[in-house]
Amino acid sequence: GDSVTQMEGPVTLSEEACLTINCTYTATGYPSLFWYVQYPGEGLQLLLKATKADDKGSNKGFEATYRKETTSFHLEKGSVQVSDSAVYFCALSDEGGSEKLVFGKGMKLTVNP
Amino acid sequence: EADIYQTPRYLVIGTGKKITLECSQTMGHDKMYWYQQDPGMELHLIHYSYGVNSTEKGDLSSESTVSRIRTEHFPLTLESARPSHTSQYLCASMDRGRYEQYFGPGTRLTVT
Numbered sequence: 135g136d137s138v139t140q141m142e143g144p145v146t147l148s149e150e151a152c153l154t155i156n157c158t159y160t161a162t163g164y165p166s167l168f169w170y171v172q173y174p175g176e177g178l179q180l181l182l183k184a185t186k187a188d189d190k191g192s193n194k195g196f197e198a199t200y201r202k203e204t205t206s207f208h209l210e211k212g213s214v215q216v217s218d219s220a221v222y223f224c225a226l227s228d229e230g231g232s233e234k235l236v237f238g239k240g241m242k243l244t245v246n247p
Numbered sequence: 248e249a250d251i252y253q254t255p256r257y258l259v260i261g262t263g264k265k266i267t268l269e270c271s272q273t274m275g276h277d278k279m280y281w282y283q284q285d286p287g288m289e290l291h292l293i294h295y296s297y298g299v300n301s302t303e304k305g306d307l308s309s310e311s312t313v314s315r316i317r318t319e320h321f322p323l324t325l326e327s328a329r330p331s332h333t334s335q336y337l338c339a340s341m342d343r344g345r346y347e348q349y350f351g352p353g354t355r356l357t358v359t
Contacts, residue, residue, distance in 0.1 A: 175352075176353070221288050240290070
């Protein structure tokens with residue numbers, strides 16, 4: 135079945151450091167890809183998405199590009215802030231008819247001032 | 248702005264009690280989901296629904312049950328809570344054909 139493998143943490147960075155969170159996927163079809171973020175004490179929020187190959191999703195300074203050739207959707211940010219401390223989940227849409235999302239295991243990021 | 252609500256936000260109860268976790272959404276979404284989130288943060292789908300009177304078990308076996316009598320309401324019930332049910336429970340809904348799930352704030356359940 136479809137699956138998502140993402141970099142596991144936890145990861146601690148200093149403010150203004152560069153961030154890359156790796157995400158690769160296995161899918162039989164042409165899924166849509168997502169990054170969700172979970173701030174402390176809250177539910178998940180959609181951070182960005184891409185629906186087809188070579189699409190770039192971006193939001194709040196974060197970017198990720200749908201790479202079909204490498205089956206990847208890595209999340210990047212050039213300069214992280216303390217407010218980016220959260221858990222990040224990579225996910226894909228299971229378009230085999232089940233209409234469910236397949237999530238990675240999540241990665242906790244802490245940004246120190 | 249997504250409008251999906253969960254109550255209570257925090258609940259501490261004793262073993263053997265029956266509880267119902269509430270989830271409501273005002274977006275008219277047909278599809279709704281319940282996830283259990285373990286301390287390692289991994290999400291496990293335990294129930295989902297494609298519409299009124301439709302409920303399915305998810306990928307992780309759960310002793311809880313759900314019902315979907317109204318589009319906007321998707322409660323989860325534990326008939327007899329046990330310490331192993333201690334977890335964070337997240338409810339979500341999804342618009343038809345969009346694949347973007349909107350999450351509630353979660354209920355953190357502790358069974359003593």
